[in-house]
Amino acid sequence: MASIDIESVRKSYGPFPVLHGVDLTIKDGEFIVLVGPSGCGKSTLLRMIAGLEEVTSGEIRISGNRVNDLAPKDRDIAMVFQSYALYPHMSVADNMSYSLRLRKTAKEKIASAVGAAATKLGLDPLLERRPKALSGGQRQRVAMGRAIVRQPKAFLFDEPLSNLDARLREQMRAEIKKLHADLKATSIYVTHDQIEAMTLADRIVAMHGGIVQQVGSPLELYDTPANLFVAGFIGSPGMNFLEGRYVVSAEGDGKGASEGAGIRLSDGTVVPVARRTDIQPDAAVTLGIRPEHVVISDTGMLEASVDLVEPTGFGIILHLSLHGLPFKIFTLDRDALSAGPKVRVDFPRKYLHVFDEKGDRAD
Numbered sequence: 263m264a265s266i267d268i269e270s271v272r273k274s275y276g277p278f279p280v281l282h283g284v285d286l287t288i289k290d291g292e293f294i295v296l297v298g299p300s301g302c303g304k305s306t307l308l309r310m311i312a313g314l315e316e317v318t319s320g321e322i323r324i325s326g327n328r329v330n331d332l333a334p335k336d337r338d339i340a341m342v343f344q345s346y347a348l349y350p351h352m353s354v355a356d357n358m359s360y361s362l363r364l365r366k367t368a369k370e371k372i373a374s375a376v377g378a379a380a381t382k383l384g385l386d387p388l389l390e391r392r393p394k395a396l397s398g399g400q401r402q403r404v405a406m407g408r409a410i411v412r413q414p415k416a417f418l419f420d421e422p423l424s425n426l427d428a429r430l431r432e433q434m435r436a437e438i439k440k441l442h443a444d445l446k447a448t449s450i451y452v453t454h455d456q457i458e459a460m461t462l463a464d465r466i467v468a469m470h471g472g473i474v475q476q477v478g479s480p481l482e483l484y485d486t487p488a489n490l491f492v493a494g495f496i497g498s499p500g501m502n503f504l505e506g507r508y509v510v511s512a513e514g515d516g517k518g519a520s521e522g523a524g525i526r527l528s529d530g531t532v533v534p535v536a537r538r539t540d541i542q543p544d545a546a547v548t549l550g551i552r553p554e555h556v557v558i559s560d561t562g563m564l565e566a567s568v569d570l571v572e573p574t575g576f577g578i579i580l581h582l583s584l585h586g587l588p589f590k591i592f593t594l595d596r597d598a599l600s601a602g603p604k605v606r607v608d609f610p611r612k613y614l615h616v617f618d619e620k621g622d623r624a625d
């Protein structure tokens with residue numbers, strides 16, 4: 263197993279920069295998830311760690327050793343792809359043992375490695391089958407098995423579950439998590455699915471436009487997103503945003519730091535917030551609140567019209583218009599099924615997020 267250090271790593275394809283300087287230290291045994299929208303550079307970063315893509319500048323170290331110029335096969339890293347990339351003419355057992363056979367590993371050693379991995383992944387009854395006689399989930403397990411038998415220093419996963427249906431994805435997600443708890447191998451997992459990121463990661467690396475936006479535990483990103491991008495990306499349905507101005511009222515001044523500050527919305531309503539030290543009075547700000555934190559109340563400070571009611575079974579998503587802009591609530595209260603045509607809402611202060619003019623979190 264290994265630590266992985268990524269230092270000032272940049273990547274350009276010809277004149278086009280794709281990664282703008284990534285710094286990341288991954289601890290031995292850590293499960294890191296790279297998450298972000300399509301095209302943000304996740305696969306490129308992963309492929310550079312694997313050695314499948316050249317590093318334009320900066321340094322990648324595995325267990326402290328610079329690997330920039332090392333061939334993929336000498337990095338001792340296993341990669342699991344979305345496409346599985348199994349050999350169609352080989353049995354499951356042969357697919358799994360392929361890399362060990364290439365390395366001329368002893369027959370008994372191969373048999374025991376394949377046997378152990380197959381048992382771990384529930385593949386024992388399938389070892390003699392060809393990939394085409396397997397379901398998507400079973401193929402995905404073979405691809406993982408093939409990675410496990412090598413006992414690599416680290417695992418790299420590039421959207422390994424995106425070809426599977428929702429139920430199977432959920433199941434495989436739990437299996438990957440159990441596998442990691444068992445093997446404790448350093449893992450980097452790429453996905454654009456924020457639920458996968460939240461559920462699997464020790465730490466999430468949120469990327470956008472070739473730039474790392476925030477690194478932290480899943481709940482750090484959920485509770486204290488560093489900027490509007492992370493706030494909007496993590497959580498489903500996504501965070502609501504309202505434009506406003508930061509105001510400080512004179513009468514609140516003497517009564518403690520959190521008194522007397524608010525965000526004035528376009529209709530003049532002032533939403534009370536904790537006082538911020540790093541925003542000037544009257545500065546333009548964005549107020550954020552997650553759909554699950556909005557409270558419906560007859561005495562709520564804002565009125566919204568109900569556009570659409572979506573029951574999910576578990577809860578209800580209300581699509582509202584607030585000041586003419588879309589706004590969502592998620593609630594477990596089934597009374598919401600008959601909400602409308604208007605509701606009043608409140609924003610509990612402890613759940614409010616404030617972002618400055620540049621979109622950075624204001625504290």
Ligand SMILES: Nc1ncnc2c1ncn2[C@@H]1O[C@H](COP(=O)(O)OP(=O)(O)OP(=O)(O)O)[C@@H](O)[C@H]1O
Nearest residue numbers: 275278280298299300301302303304305306307454
């Ligand atoms: N070989 C290449 N030549 C030129 N541009 C490339 C090449 N490979 C990737 N890119 C560009 O680099 C950017 C990042 O691509 P990358 O595949 O890393 O994105 P990603 O975050 O993995 O996206 P997705 O979620 O769609 O897989 C994209 O804009 C892509 O078009």
Ligand SMILES: [Mg+2]
Nearest residue numbers: 304305306420
């Ligand atoms: Mg990709």
